[in-house]
Amino acid sequence: MSFDVANFNVWAQKPFKEQAQAFLNAFWDDVQDQAEFIYTISYKTLRAADMHKKGIEYLYEYREGIDVDFVTGLYFYEKLWERVHKPEMDGTVWAEKSEFSRSMPVKMTAVERKNSLSDQDLNSDNRISFLEYLLHQYAADPEEFIRSSLEQLKSLDPNLDKAQKALVEVNSKLTEIEKQKAQLKKDAKGDGPKAKKAQFQLKSMKNSQMVSDLNARLLKAEAAIRAAQRAAKGSTAHPQGTAWWVERELQEVKELYGAAGARNKSVNGPKKHGKKADAWIKNKEPKWKVK
Structure with a gap:
């Protein structure tokens, strides 16, 4: 692997929301217009998939996870596809919002999705973190993320x-x-x-x-x-x-x-x-x- 896995895991092993924040910090200029989708759709769908896997029904019973196995990853993408195509209460559909076209999941067969999950698994632990999903979805450079995240640690606010x-x-x-x-x-x-x-x-x-x-x-x-x-x-x-x-x-x-x-x-x-x-x-x- 061409980048420092240890430094990558500093962030990949944090709770989902902290991974998302680190990603947004690193690539804010490029992805700030997708932040609402990441928060409302991607983050909450992954959280729900993790809760489903753990048999947890209510958020007050849930301790936020850091990653999911590949089976849960498949479930996450299935629910993500359903979520963006399901009409909101006002009739709008996320999949029809052109401003979030970069964030939309691509329809795949089960085999294709498994191969995609393997490609996303940057630290080769057979699990998918939210950070790995985000880097893959937005075609972001993992090495650039590590450089930026190290700077983040030096400039805590x-x-x-x-x-x-x-x-x-x-x-x-x-x-x-x-x-x-x-x-x-x-x-x-x-x-x-x-x-x-x-x-x-x-x-x-x-x-x-x-x-x-x-x-x-x-x-x-x-x-x-x-x-x-x-x-x-x-x-x-x-x-x-x-x-x-x-x-x-x-x-x-x-x-x-x-x-x-x-x-x-x-x-x-x-x-x-x-x-x-x-x-x-x-x-x-x-x-x-x-x-």
Whole structure:
């Protein structure tokens, strides 16, 4: 192999989202227009495939993986193809969005796909990381990625690090809420006193202390990402992919769960995604259920 596998594995053995951020940081100028597809479609489909393999139904039960075996890789591509051709609620189809043509999976036979997975396996471990998928999909140079990633390690942004830690706190509280909500849904079945109590708690959950704590953490995280962006103005070392990802993830949580007093618009002003803030209370199925 013509590149340093050890340095490559520094990133290939990190959780999926960190692999994606490292890839975006390395090739931001070339792939920033594909970032939304990578986040919304590729990342979430691979995560769902990994959960399927592990028999996990809810995200609050899931510890993010670093790679998948070839069988799960085949399943991932099958679901990826289905996902981009399935109409959204507004009738739009990702496969018909010309701006994401570079991101679209190519239809292959099972044998062709297995051969493709072998080609993607840069570190020859018979597994596929998200990073290997991304490098293959966007025809990016692995050696260039390693050079860029080594520079990333030398220029860590303390302001962005604070924003990432604030987002971890948000997700921690979110996991706590989802876990309790799932238990209340189970307890709410039936007509007995216990069920009625759980039904009441579920309906009033959006006004609970846990949700208030989530709102506070959302506001803290949003302030942290704004501070990181202000500090990064004029800096060429700012990891733009990580900054985009943290803000995008934060925006999604805000839109699904809401934050009293939080701004409705993203710091950089991208269009909104997801459902209204109270949808997680009104919908019958928990938001973090993999379908």
